Amino acid sequence: MVPTQADVLEAAEWLAGRVVRTPVVSSAELDQQAGGRRLWLKAENLQRSGSYKFRGAMRSVGRLAERGCPGVIAQSTGNHAIAIALAAREHGMLATAVLPVDAPRTKIELAEAYGARIMLAGHTVEERLIAVRGLTRETGQVAVDAYDHPDVICGQATAALELLDEVARQGSRLSTVVVPVGGGGGVAGTCLAVQGLDVAVYGVEPEGCDSMARSLEQGRPISVVPQPTVADGLRPARVGDLPFEIVRKGIAGVVRVTDAEIERAMRLALWHAKLLVEPSAAAALAGALRLAEDQPGDIGVLLTGGNVDPAVVSRVLNVEAGVVG
Amino acid sequence: MVPTQADVLEAAEWLAGRVVRTPVVSSAELDQQAGGRRLWLKAENLQRSGSYKFRGAMRSVGRLAERGCPGVIAQSTGNHAIAIALAAREHGMLATAVLPVDAPRTKIELAEAYGARIMLAGHTVEERLIAVRGLTRETGQVAVDAYDHPDVICGQATAALELLDEVARQGSRLSTVVVPVGGGGGVAGTCLAVQGLDVAVYGVEPEGCDSMARSLEQGRPISVVPQPTVADGLRPARVGDLPFEIVRKGIAGVVRVTDAEIERAMRLALWHAKLLVEPSAAAALAGALRLAEDQPGDIGVLLTGGNVDPAVVSRVLNVEAGVVG
Numbered sequence: 271m272v273p274t275q276a277d278v279l280e281a282a283e284w285l286a287g288r289v290v291r292t293p294v295v296s297s298a299e300l301d302q303q304a305g306g307r308r309l310w311l312k313a314e315n316l317q318r319s320g321s322y323k324f325r326g327a328m329r330s331v332g333r334l335a336e337r338g339c340p341g342v343i344a345q346s347t348g349n350h351a352i353a354i355a356l357a358a359r360e361h362g363m364l365a366t367a368v369l370p371v372d373a374p375r376t377k378i379e380l381a382e383a384y385g386a387r388i389m390l391a392g393h394t395v396e397e398r399l400i401a402v403r404g405l406t407r408e409t410g411q412v413a414v415d416a417y418d419h420p421d422v423i424c425g426q427a428t429a430a431l432e433l434l435d436e437v438a439r440q441g442s443r444l445s446t447v448v449v450p451v452g453g454g455g456g457v458a459g460t461c462l463a464v465q466g467l468d469v470a471v472y473g474v475e476p477e478g479c480d481s482m483a484r485s486l487e488q489g490r491p492i493s494v495v496p497q498p499t500v501a502d503g504l505r506p507a508r509v510g511d512l513p514f515e516i517v518r519k520g521i522a523g524v525v526r527v528t529d530a531e532i533e534r535a536m537r538l539a540l541w542h543a544k545l546l547v548e549p550s551a552a553a554a555l556a557g558a559l560r561l562a563e564d565q566p567g568d569i570g571v572l573l574t575g576g577n578v579d580p581a582v583v584s585r586v587l588n589v590e591a592g593v594v595g
Numbered sequence: 596m597v598p599t600q601a602d603v604l605e606a607a608e609w610l611a612g613r614v615v616r617t618p619v620v621s622s623a624e625l626d627q628q629a630g631g632r633r634l635w636l637k638a639e640n641l642q643r644s645g646s647y648k649f650r651g652a653m654r655s656v657g658r659l660a661e662r663g664c665p666g667v668i669a670q671s672t673g674n675h676a677i678a679i680a681l682a683a684r685e686h687g688m689l690a691t692a693v694l695p696v697d698a699p700r701t702k703i704e705l706a707e708a709y710g711a712r713i714m715l716a717g718h719t720v721e722e723r724l725i726a727v728r729g730l731t732r733e734t735g736q737v738a739v740d741a742y743d744h745p746d747v748i749c750g751q752a753t754a755a756l757e758l759l760d761e762v763a764r765q766g767s768r769l770s771t772v773v774v775p776v777g778g779g780g781g782v783a784g785t786c787l788a789v790q791g792l793d794v795a796v797y798g799v800e801p802e803g804c805d806s807m808a809r810s811l812e813q814g815r816p817i818s819v820v821p822q823p824t825v826a827d828g829l830r831p832a833r834v835g836d837l838p839f840e841i842v843r844k845g846i847a848g849v850v851r852v853t854d855a856e857i858e859r860a861m862r863l864a865l866w867h868a869k870l871l872v873e874p875s876a877a878a879a880l881a882g883a884l885r886l887a888e889d890q891p892g893d894i895g896v897l898l899t900g901g902n903v904d905p906a907v908v909s910r911v912l913n914v915e916a917g918v919v920g
Contacts, residue, residue, distance in 0.1 A: 293618035295641055299708075315869040316620055376866075383624075540908075541701075544640040544871040544901035576869035583865075584912045587905060 272515055273420040275465045281329050281424035282431050288332075289325050289428070292316045294436040299542040304562035309569050310444065311539075311555070312433040315547050315576025319353045320380065322574045323416075326425030326455065327353035328360070330414045333421055335361040341411035343368065345391075345398035347452070347503050348377030349575050350416035355386035366405055368398045374502055374579045394496075395506050417455030418510035427459025433570045434463065445567025446470045448558040450550050450574055451482045451524065453506045454513030460572070461520025470522035470565075474557030476501045476532065481509045482517065483524040490514075500529045500582070503550030503575065531556040533586045539573065540587075548578040597840055598745040600790045606654050606749035607756050613653050614753070617641045619761040624867040629887035634894050635769065636864075636880070637758040640872050640901025644678045645705065647899045648741075651750030651780060652678035653685070655739045658746055660686040666736035668693065670716075670723035672777070672828050673702030674900050675741035680711035691730055693723045699827055699904045720831050742780030743835035752784025758895045759788065770892025771795045773883040775875050775899055776807045776849065778831045779838030785897070786845025795847035795890075799882030801826045801854065806834045807842065808849040815839075825854045825907070828875030828900065856881040858911045864898065865912075873903040 295311045314322035323346075331342055331354060341364030344354035351367035358365035367386040369378055370393050382388050391401035402413045415422065430447055437444050447464060449457040451473035460471050473482050478497025485492045485508075493508040509517075535552035538559075539545045547555070551573040558571045620636045639647035648671075656667055656679060666689030669679035676692035683690035692706040696715045707713050716726035727738050740747065755772055762769050772789060774782040776798035785796050798807050803822025810817045810833075818833040834842075860877035863884075864870050872880070876898040883896045 290621075293638075293641070296615075298643070313618075313869075316618070318623070320869070537905075540871050541905065544638075544645070546865050546869040546871060580862075580866065580912060584909065587909045587912065 271420060272512065273424050273462065275462050277420065277424045278427040278431065278459065278462045281421070282428040284332070285325060285328060285425065285428055288328050290317050291432055294433060295543050295545060297542040300538060303538060304559055304569070307562040307569055308442070309558060309571055310433065310437050311543055311545070311571050311573050312429055313545055314429055314572065314574050315545055315551060319356045319384070320575055320577040321349035321353060322426055322429045322456065322572065323349040323353035324356060325428050326422035327357040329425035330419060330421035331357035331361055331363065334412055335363060339412050340364060341409065343402055343405050343411050343413045344416065345402045346416040347505055348373050349503055349577060351386065352377060352380045352384065352577065354414055355381045355384035359385045364411065366411065368401045368405070370398065374577065376579045377577050380577060415510070417453030418512045420512065423455050423459045423462070423513060423516070426456040427463045429572055430460040430463035433572070434467070437568065437570065442568055444469050444570040446472060446561060446565055447570040447572065448472045448474060448554050448561060449572045450504055450553045451475050451509070452504045452550070454482055454509035454517055456572065456574060457521065458513035458516040461516050465520065471520060472522055472557060472561055473524040474553045475524055475526055476504050476553060477526045477528055479504050480524070480526055481507060483526060485509055485514055486518060486521065486524065500532055501549040501553050503548065504553060525557040525560050527553055527556040527560065535559065536586050545573065546576050546578065546583070547573045548575045549582070551575050596745060597837065598749050598787065600787050602745065602749045603752040603756065603784065603787045606746070607753040609657070610650060610653060610750065610753055614650050615642050616757055619758060620868050620870060622867040625863060628863060629884055629894070632887040632894055633767070634883060634896055635758065635762050636868055636870070636896050636898050637754055638870055639754055639897065639899050640870055640876060644681045645900055645902040646674035646678060647751055647754045647781065647897065648674040648678035649681065650753050651747035652682040654750035655744060655746035656682035656686055656688065659737055660688060664737050665689060666734065668727055668730050668736050668738045669741065670727045671741040672830055673698050674828055674902060676711065677702060677706045677709065677902065679739055680706045680709035684710045689736065691736065693726045693730070695723065699902065699907070701904045702902050705902060740835070742778030743837045745837065748780050748784045748838060748841070751781040752788045754897055755785040755788035758897070759792070762893065762895065767893055769794050769895040771797060771886060771890055772895040772897065773797045773799060773879050773886060774897045775829055775878045776800050776834070777829045777875070779807055779834035779842055781897065781899060782846065783838035783841040786841050790845065796845060797847055797882060797886060798849040799878045800849055800851055801829050801857065801878060802851045804829050805849070805851055806832060808851060810834055810839055811843060811846065811849065825857055826874040826878050828873065829878060850882040850885050852878055852881040852885065860884065861911050870898065871901050871903065871908070872898045873900050874907070876900050
């Protein structure tokens with residue numbers, strides 16, 4: 271069933287007090303980098319579990335807990351599984367996290383720290399889904415999809431809702447919201463959140479991991495062979511059916527960014543906004559900087575998470591050690 | 596004239612809307628590092644100009660502007676001068692920033708970017724004060740001291756006020772607030788802010804830059820020969836007379852921390868709270884981690900700023916590249 275804006279509002283009400291209402295951060299220096307456009311950064315790297323995925327995880331696990339479900343299984347490149355692990359712990363439920371063998375060490379350790387049983391399964395989402403099916407049969411636990419799930423989409427949507435709300439509270443309004451795209455749950459939620467408002471939603475994908483852009487071109491979900499990217503959270507081969515159904519009607523466009531742009535955005539977020547964001551979140555900032563070149567008005571940027579390996583940060587900083595930007 | 600809590604409240608009212616009400620950030624992982632004590636981080640690295648010094652700068656420059664003062668001169672190790680530069684620009688006033696020759700490049704560039712005339716004068720506060728006296732005579736502009744100034748103290752105090760307010764709003768209360776000590780303006784303001792509440796204020800100084808600790812021991816302001824420290828903002832040789840007058844009556848104690856503890860705290864803030872803080876701010880977190888060992892209750896930490904050279908961040912991260920903590 272395709273969720274609606276009413277479902278998003280209901281999720282927001284339920285999640286209030288259960289998730290952090292993360293701050294919206296601005297930086298005059300960053301706005302300069304955007305040609306004077308005002309950027310509003312929704313700092314979901316400060317969310318519990320280190321990413322906005324905790325919103326959808328709490329919402330979906332909370333509902334399963336109400337129905338007496340004993341445990342949950344989550345496969346993802348990292349943040350969804352981490353978020354499910356923490357949400358399950360909050361509800362006294364068991365959790366199994368199925369991650370790719372090349373997931374960032376930080377992400378594996380976080381899922382483990384939150385008490386999840388860890389299973390590493392191949393490199394692709396297909397390999398992980400096979401593992402999930404086996405576990406579901408074996409344990410009777412319920413799998414929570416990372417994006418093809420109405421509660422997950424509605425949960426992620428609440429980040430955009432809070433962003434819009436905070437900008438309005440400060441007497442401004444957004445003309446654009448920019449969201450990184452992996453499986454499409456966050457961007458689908460954002461499309462629901464802005465419904466009825468004059469706000470353009472843009473997705474951002476790494477070059478070569480552009481399932482959403484290609485799917486929109488073709489009018490149906492298209493698989494790609496994901497190319498290597500520093501944005502480890504944006505590698506799904508194919509966007510979800512449910513997100514695609516929502517996104518096709520609500521999105522203004524998709525921006526493709528390079529790893530070099532993503533890494534530069536990580537540095538800009540750090541030096542100017544003083545925020546550590548993971549590459550997948552920095553992709554949104556990179557996309558916003560591109561859009562700022564020819565879009566008027568204020569731009570909201572969903573900085574989706576901050577779970578990044580120290581070694582990646584060192585490498586990204588050392589590329590231009592001593593140089594800001 | 597020694598400012599009072601009433602002056603702090605007046606400053607807070609005037610500054611509302613002129614400064615960022617910065618978020619208070621928590622991290623379950625950081626609390627674990629503090630032995631389960633709850634840490635509340637006041638993220639003044641997200642303040643305009645990159646540090647909480649903007650509060651005192653806006654308050655003092657705002658008052659000078661009302662009196663028709665054409666320009667201001669500020670000497671400091673960096674953040675006060677940067678903050679004065681931005682505050683002056685906001686009021687259409689000229690500003691001259693007198694900085695040590697070894698100030699972080701980031702800080703010199705920021706003061707310049709905000710339109711200040713830059714003068715580099717020696718290494719010590721005495722050398723800078725000689726330069727300030729010359730400039731005052733030459734230009735007729737007014738010098739705003741970095742800490743020995745009631746408006747500056749009252750301005751800095753508002754950060755602690757907001758921290759107390761936010762923690763209360765979230766249904767908790769602080770037993771301790773920890774503040775880094777350079778010239779003592781911030782810790783003096785914090786003592787005023789908590790007056791009448793059962794909250795212990797602790798200052799933190801780098802080993803060998805412990806003018807406040809020694810002054811408290813002797814009962815009068817004592818000069819030290821500042822030893823080298825990574826915390827470039829905490830190097831004044833002597834605390835201010837006015838801050839000392841307030842602090843001696845209100846402080847619970849001073850913690851001395853090593854550079855190794857400061858750099859570790861920078862890493863913890865980055866990996867767990869996802870915040871880039873400068874070494875002087877990390878000193879407060881290092882002090883809080885020490886205090887957590889034998890103080891019960893929730894601890895508020897004033898993360899005073901985030902203006903740090905990329906090269907310093909790279910070095911601090913590379914010490915233990917790949918290792919969290």
